Amino acid sequence: MVLKRKKGKYMDRLDLMTIFVAVAEAESFSGGARRLAMSPPAVTRAISALESRLAVKLLDRTTRYVRVTELGQRYLDDARRIIAEVDEAEDALVGINGTPKGQLTLTAPVLFGKMFVMPVVVEYLQRYPSMDVSALFLDRVVNMMEEGVDVGIRVGELPDSSLKAVRIGQIRRVLCASPQYLAEYGVPNHPHDLQQHRIVAATGVTPSVEWKFWQEQQALSVRLRPRLTVTTNDGAIESALAGFGVTRLMSYQIAHFVESGQLQILLPDFESAPLPIHVLHREGRHKSARVRSFVDLVVERLRQEKALS
Secondary structure, three states: OOOOEEOOEEOOHHHHHHHHHHHHHHOOHHHHHHHHOOOHHHHHHHHHHHHHHHOOOOEEEOOOOEEEOHHHHHHHHHHHHHHHHHHHHHHHHHOOOOOOOEEEEEEEOHHHHHHHHHHHHHHHHHHOOOEEEEEEEOOOOOOOOOOOOOEEEEEOOOOOOOOEEEEEEEEOEEEEEOHHHHHHHOOOOOHHHHHHOOEEEEOOOOOOOEEEEEEOOEEEEEEOOOOEEEOOHHHHHHHHHOOOOEEEEEHHHHHHHHHOOOOEEEOHHHOOOOEEEEEEEOOOOOOOHHHHHHHHHHHHHHOOOHHHO
């Protein structure tokens, strides 16, 4: 967003709010300036003008960082809400049959995003040339309100929130190993048998060394000592494919390798309940053409994926 100036002053309060939000989120004047395609001095003058107008210190500044003050945090929350409502009001003017345009920010888990979301993003951008997308693929729970995210794909049970959720499928947390490994070390018949096997732990899926299973509707925990611990699911998959050991991953992550016979699922009778997958979005008083069009497309495409059913 490039802000215009008139007679040496910023045109309105919304412009000042937008600049403040950019600086606060970037925790940097230069970072906020880059985000808005403005010069750092212009951003600095805008923040000073806003603080003078409000007679409140919004930001603590040092040579190393910029942080919002306690009052600044309250103003930041209100500013984000106001800007979002203005964006939604403008989107509403496009009309239900209008062409979406503007910026959309989405988030999804890393491997899920690579496998399932990126094809939808490419299709969406090709369908709507006036749209830009920022995709945050992270293996952590993103606070969509605080981080300005429009759409999120979330795996697992959802806490209570004001977000609108559309369920599109489910996945399982599964054990697997290669046929070569199982031919050499045997197939475990009970979770306790895993203590005699080489274990590969993917911290993104199973951060604890105590793995939980279910037996006759009762929880069963097995404490394991991994021979290999990796921070990425890709790393765990590669080690399993190489025949190193037994690992635990999400069913969608290995569906292709199970289908091709490169990996074999173990102990299916001891699996925990499936985990739901939802598409989340912020639903305001006005319907957003850009959000609605992406949600409709991603829900349709993900519901067609066999690995997510």
